[in-house]
Amino acid sequence: MAEELKVFRTWSSPFALRVVWALQLKGVPFETIYEDLSNKSSLLLQYNPIYKKVPVLVHNGKPLAESLVILEYIEETWKQTPLLPQDPFERATARFWARFGDDKVLPSIWNVFIKQGKEQEEAMVTAQGSLKYLEEELRGKKFFSGEKIGLVDLAFGWIANLVDVFEEVKGVTLIDHENHPLLLAWKQNFMDAPIIKESWPSRDKLITKYHAMLEAYTAKEAAAK
Amino acid sequence: MANEVVLLDTWVSSFGMRVRIALAEKGIKYEYKEEDLRNKSDLLLKMNPVHKKIPVLIHNGKPVCESLIIVQYIDEVWNDSSPLLPADPYQRAQARFWADFIDAKVQSVTRRVWTTKGEEQEAAKKEYFETFKILEGELGDKPYFGGETFGFVDIALVTLYSWFYVYESFGNFSMEAEFPKIMTWVKRCMQKESVAKTLPDQKKVYGLVVDLRKKLGLD
Numbered sequence: 001m002a003e004e005l006k007v008f009r010t011w012s013s014p015f016a017l018r019v020v021w022a023l024q025l026k027g028v029p030f031e032t033i034y035e036d037l038s039n040k041s042s043l044l045l046q047y048n049p050i051y052k053k054v055p056v057l058v059h060n061g062k063p064l065a066e067s068l069v070i071l072e073y074i075e076e077t078w079k080q081t082p083l084l085p086q087d088p089f090e091r092a093t094a095r096f097w098a099r100f101g102d103d104k105v106l107p108s109i110w111n112v113f114i115k116q117g118k119e120q121e122e123a124m125v126t127a128q129g130s131l132k133y134l135e136e137e138l139r140g141k142k143f144f145s146g147e148k149i150g151l152v153d154l155a156f157g158w159i160a161n162l163v164d165v166f167e168e169v170k171g172v173t174l175i176d177h178e179n180h181p182l183l184l185a186w187k188q189n190f191m192d193a194p195i196i197k198e199s200w201p202s203r204d205k206l207i208t209k210y211h212a213m214l215e216a217y218t219a220k221e222a223a224a225k
Numbered sequence: 226m227a228n229e230v231v232l233l234d235t236w237v238s239s240f241g242m243r244v245r246i247a248l249a250e251k252g253i254k255y256e257y258k259e260e261d262l263r264n265k266s267d268l269l270l271k272m273n274p275v276h277k278k279i280p281v282l283i284h285n286g287k288p289v290c291e292s293l294i295i296v297q298y299i300d301e302v303w304n305d306s307s308p309l310l311p312a313d314p315y316q317r318a319q320a321r322f323w324a325d326f327i328d329a330k331v332q333s334v335t336r337r338v339w340t341t342k343g344e345e346q347e348a349a350k351k352e353y354f355e356t357f358k359i360l361e362g363e364l365g366d367k368p369y370f371g372g373e374t375f376g377f378v379d380i381a382l383v384t385l386y387s388w389f390y391v392y393e394s395f396g397n398f399s400m401e402a403e404f405p406k407i408m409t410w411v412k413r414c415m416q417k418e419s420v421a422k423t424l425p426d427q428k429k430v431y432g433l434v435v436d437l438r439k440k441l442g443l444d
Contacts, residue, residue: 050326050359064318066325073318088301092289099291100275133275 005030008044008056010037012201012209014158015067016055021154022071024195026078068098071151083151097137097144098155105130106158109174113166113210114217124172131180134159138182142189149193153186157196160187165206169214230255231283233269235262237433239332240292241280242384242423247296249419250375251303293324296380310377320371323363324381330356335388339395339434340443350396354403361406368413375417383414383424390427391434 007023007030009016023030035044035054047056047063057064057073064070075083084091108130111123134156137144144152163174175183190196232248232255234241248255260269260279272281272288282289282298289298300309310317334356337349360382364370370378389400401408414420438444 059315062315064315064322066322069318069321069325072321073314076314076317088298089284089287089289091301092294092298095294095297096289096291099294 003029004058004060006033006058007031008033008035008041008047008058009054010035012206013054014162015053017199017201018067018154018157019055019057019070019074020199021157021196022074022083022151023078024199025083025149026074026081028074028078068102068155071154075151083145083149083154085145085150094145094150094152097152100130100133101152101155101159105134105156109159109163109166112172112174113170114214116218116221124174127174128179131175131183135180135182138186143186149190149196153190157190159183160190161200161203162206165203165210169207169210228253229283229285231258232256233258233260233266233272233281233283234279235260236425237387237430238279239384239388242387243292243380244280244282244295244299245423246380246384246419247299247309249423250307250309250380251299252306253299253303293328293377293381296377300377308376309380311371316371320377323370323378327360327378327381331360331382331385335385335392338392340438340441342443346396350398353392353396357404357407361404364406364410369410375414379410379414383411383420386411386415387424387427387430390431394431395434 005023005028007016007019009020009032011034020032033041033043035041037054040052044054044056045052047058048065051065053065055065055067055070057070059073059077064073071083084094105127108123108127112120112127115123134144141147143149144156159175166172167174175187177184191200230248230253232241232244234244234257236259245257258266258268260266262279265277268283269279269281270277272283273279273290276290278290280290280292280295282295284298284302289295296309310320331353334349334352338346338353341349367373369375370382393399415424435444
């Protein structure tokens with residue numbers, strides 16, 4: 001049977017981008033279906049009834065949701081260009097950092113972007129604490145995964161392009177040369193890496209999108225008071 | 226090289242219990258160290274500096290943190306018997322999805338069921354019920370979440386059984402009445418020595434929570 005592989009994504013979702021990168025790095029062909037999250041397709045709802053989100057991977061008719069789960073499936077199914085190390089301890093460490101990114105780094109940076117006043121200040125403290133761990137983790141390494149891009153780099157990929165969008169829209173500094181020289185070097189290496197660099201969503205479109213999001217959120221909060 | 230396995234944990238943690246079940250399933254000998262979370266040991270702070278939480282598995286001096294990551298690690302290292310995850314990549318992905326769901330949706334709501342009152346508690350209960358309804362749907366008529374054999378998702382969820390009496394008492398509902406399929410599955414899991422010997426008595430957990438609620442100023 002011919003291999004049928006579909007990826008449901010949006011143009012901007014950083015989580016879906018992880019899946020796209022993983023498949024492209026492994027040279028696995030796939031069909032892309034763009035979703036409009038304000039008008040979700042019946043297929044998306046059928047394939048991801050629990051969360052109703054992107055990304056969804058459908059392999060020979062069988063759906064999978066949650067980007068980190070999908071990445072591990074891709075890694076186990078297509079073994080070329082490995083994204084995870086072989087050693088169980090190193091694998092556990094990679095999984096730890098990927099989860100840390102989604103559970104701690106992303107929410108705190110998001111709160112720096114979306115919140116105001118005291119809530120934003122507290123979020124900044126948390127975010128800086130998290131970023132410090134990332135900076136330390138990069139010591140002696142080009143990528144989080146070592147010499148080559150791996151699962152952890154894909155998981156942190158949003159840091160390479162979205163953080164400065166947040167910084168520009170909000171007028172705040174999250175990552176700087178004094179505190180995060182290694183993270184900035186990683187960002188440049190990741191942004192410029194083959195395959196990765198061809199798939200970034202348009203920065204202008206992201207600026208517009210997040211500008212609108214921040215305005216809408218701020219207005220809603222003001223109205224609620 | 227000798228296999229030295231140490232587990233930093235607390236007896237009441239439903240996360241720590243997952244690791245203990247996995248270790249028991251594989252027949253792994255280990256040293257158990259009970260942590261006092263109000264006075265964390267230097268070892269814990271050294272082995273989990275990022276989160277400072279239990280459980281932490283220390284294997285030949287190297288730490289592995291986060292209970293689901295630890296269970297996968299155990300499965301990968303001690304891979305000669307009692308597999309905890311399915312062999313098929315798609316089944317494995319489904320197992321990871323549901324274990325992740327349990328952490329994202331179940332573990333996040335249970336605390337609110339026994340620490341809140343009034344409207345907040347009603348909202349928490351509603352979320353709790355919706356989540357367990359989804360889990361009952363996923364279990365269906367299978368003996369275990371993974372199918373014929375006890376595995377990763379069962380381990381992720383069954384540890385909460387020791388806390389059911391807490392949720393029932395403070396939430397004022399009955400798991401047996403609301404989720405009979407889940408309770409049938411629980412009883413099946415409790416037939417396994419690894420589960421029965423790991424899970425503490427529900428009344429003991431309840432006793433601890435009663436004290437905790439007083440300390441938190443809830444009673």
